[in-house]
Amino acid sequence: MEKVVFKRPKYIKKVPFHYCPGCGHSIIHRLIAEVIEELDIGEKTICVPPAGCAVLAYDYFDIDMGEAPHGRGAALATGVKRILPDKMVFSYQGDGDIAAIGTAETIHAANRGENITVIFVNNSCYGMTGGQMAPTTLLGQNSTTTPGGRDKDRDGSPIDLSEMLAITKGAVYIERTAVNSIKNIIKTKKAIAKAFKVQMAGLGFSLVEILSPCPTNWKMSPVDACEWIDDGVMQTFPLKIVKDETS
Amino acid sequence: MILVDGMMSQMMEPVIFPDPVNLTELPPKPWVLDGANGRPSRIIKSLILGTVEMEEHNWKLARKYETISREIANAETYMTEDARFVVVAYGTAARVAKGSIKRAREMGLKVGLLRPVTLWPFPERVIREMSRSVKDFLVFEMNTGQMLDDVKLSLEGRSNVHFYGRPGGIVSTPDEIAKVISSLYYRQHLEED
Ligand SMILES: Cc1ncc(C[n+]2csc(CCOP(=O)(O)OP(=O)(O)O)c2C)c(N)n1
Numbered sequence: 001m002e003k004v005v006f007k008r009p010k011y012i013k014k015v016p017f018h019y020c021p022g023c024g025h026s027i028i029h030r031l032i033a034e035v036i037e038e039l040d041i042g043e044k045t046i047c048v049p050p051a052g053c054a055v056l057a058y059d060y061f062d063i064d065m066g067e068a069p070h071g072r073g074a075a076l077a078t079g080v081k082r083i084l085p086d087k088m089v090f091s092y093q094g095d096g097d098i099a100a101i102g103t104a105e106t107i108h109a110a111n112r113g114e115n116i117t118v119i120f121v122n123n124s125c126y127g128m129t130g131g132q133m134a135p136t137t138l139l140g141q142n143s144t145t146t147p148g149g150r151d152k153d154r155d156g157s158p159i160d161l162s163e164m165l166a167i168t169k170g171a172v173y174i175e176r177t178a179v180n181s182i183k184n185i186i187k188t189k190k191a192i193a194k195a196f197k198v199q200m201a202g203l204g205f206s207l208v209e210i211l212s213p214c215p216t217n218w219k220m221s222p223v224d225a226c227e228w229i230d231d232g233v234m235q236t237f238p239l240k241i242v243k244d245e246t247s
Numbered sequence: 248m249i250l251v252d253g254m255m256s257q258m259m260e261p262v263i264f265p266d267p268v269n270l271t272e273l274p275p276k277p278w279v280l281d282g283a284n285g286r287p288s289r290i291i292k293s294l295i296l297g298t299v300e301m302e303e304h305n306w307k308l309a310r311k312y313e314t315i316s317r318e319i320a321n322a323e324t325y326m327t328e329d330a331r332f333v334v335v336a337y338g339t340a341a342r343v344a345k346g347s348i349k350r351a352r353e354m355g356l357k358v359g360l361l362r363p364v365t366l367w368p369f370p371e372r373v374i375r376e377m378s379r380s381v382k383d384f385l386v387f388e389m390n391t392g393q394m395l396d397d398v399k400l401s402l403e404g405r406s407n408v409h410f411y412g413r414p415g416g417i418v419s420t421p422d423e424i425a426k427v428i429s430s431l432y433y434r435q436h437l438e439e440d
């Protein structure tokens with residue numbers, strides 16, 4: 001008898017993704033869809049996609065999707081969740097989206113302890129617009145706006161948004177994971193599931209920061225990009241549970 | 248979009264609220280995002296990436312604007328029936344202008360006010376029709392002339408357009424504008440029949 005061990009998740013539509021080969025967004029979409037299916041919350045979940053490569057998530061997830069203006073995911077999610085407190089509401093945001101133009105909205109949503117979940121995809125650049133420096137770009141990292149590498153004196157140092165959010169009283173659960181290896185992918189899925197459960201239990205603000213490869217703008221092969229997350233990105237953004245007040 | 252000037256946040260006066268809207272009679276919301284329970288999932292978005300779809304959408308918006316221009320472009324008139332001289336002003340400037348028009352009327356000058364209620368779309372038809380009997384318009388603004396071109400374009404040279412404006416700082420008084428009106432009125436010989 002046949003046993004299905006791998007299939008398209010129920011809440012991903014049957015359309016091709018536009019993501020580049022080796023892009024972390026594809027993996028993260030799958031993980032979220034799997035968690036939604038496993039928690040059986042597809043019919044009560046609303047996702048707020050960002051401005052960024054993942055804006056087209058609205059064409060990929062087979063759940064209700066409401067696009068936010070650039071950076072305002074947490075603000076829009078706040079509105080939806082407050083009107084519909086029994087639904088599951090999460091925003092999906094890139095590092096340029098959340099840590100630059102959307103910093104204020106994000107910090108205040110966390111500080112108010114909004115009962116929402118934020119999936120924060122950190123690929124250390126503005127992916128969609130062609131690889132400009134983001135607040136999270138590493139020192140020395142090349143980008144189209146930091147040719148020759150990000151310079152601390154000229155460009156400032158990478159910002160650790162998760163740590164910043166962790167000091168707010170309303171943030172309950174924040175974890176930084178990565179999708180550059182099987183092991184890390186499994187851990188990421190667990191973190192997403194935990195964040196959703198935090199919301200379902202009404203505990204407050206939860207966020208998973210996911211270090212994600214952008215081979216196209218990093219100008220690397222997908223394999224090298226995954227390795228560089230270990231050797232480069234994690235040196236600045238170490239994987240860890242940044243805050244956990246659930247127990 | 249409602250255009251407000253700084254004065255609005257600094258004044259108080261009695262207002263009469265319209266009757267409250269009956270919230271039980273709102274139209275259905277077939278677009279709402281409340282979880283795709285027993286129905287297909289929905290998308291609310293502003294992004295249109297396809298060039299063909301984008302142009303179609305922009306034409307749709309253009310047609311919508313045409314309809315709006317026809318249906319909601321609107322202006323209030325005050326003492327314009329017999330006016331030979333009309334002040335065009337909006338917002339706080341229109342309030343100041345009303346006071347100045349009362350003073351001008353006391354001096355026996357036939358002056359009225361045209362207050363665009365909507366600035367975009369601009370009530371060009373109202374102004375153009377008025378140009379049949381009014382040959383002198385004074386655009387009065389609390390800036391250096393942001394509406395001036397709209398008035399000139401609406402009139403297409405049919406009447407004279409004068410301007411008086413002061414940038415942010417000191418707010419003009421009704422007396423000050425009454426002086427501007429009367430000096431223009433006599434300069435244009437409008438007191439003669
Ligand atoms: C208000 C506004 N400013 C600028 C843009 C252009 N823009 C689109 S995506 C983007 C950056 C996205 O970077 P990130 O959030 O890191 O997402 P990624 O594409 O890397 O996943 C920018 C600046 C926009 N859409 N809206």
Ligand code: SF4
Nearest residue numbers: 019020023053127214
């Ligand atoms: S540009 Fe980067 S983030 Fe965007 S789809 Fe390609 S690999 Fe992914």
Ligand SMILES: [Mg+2]
Nearest residue numbers: 094095125127
């Ligand atoms: Mg990014």
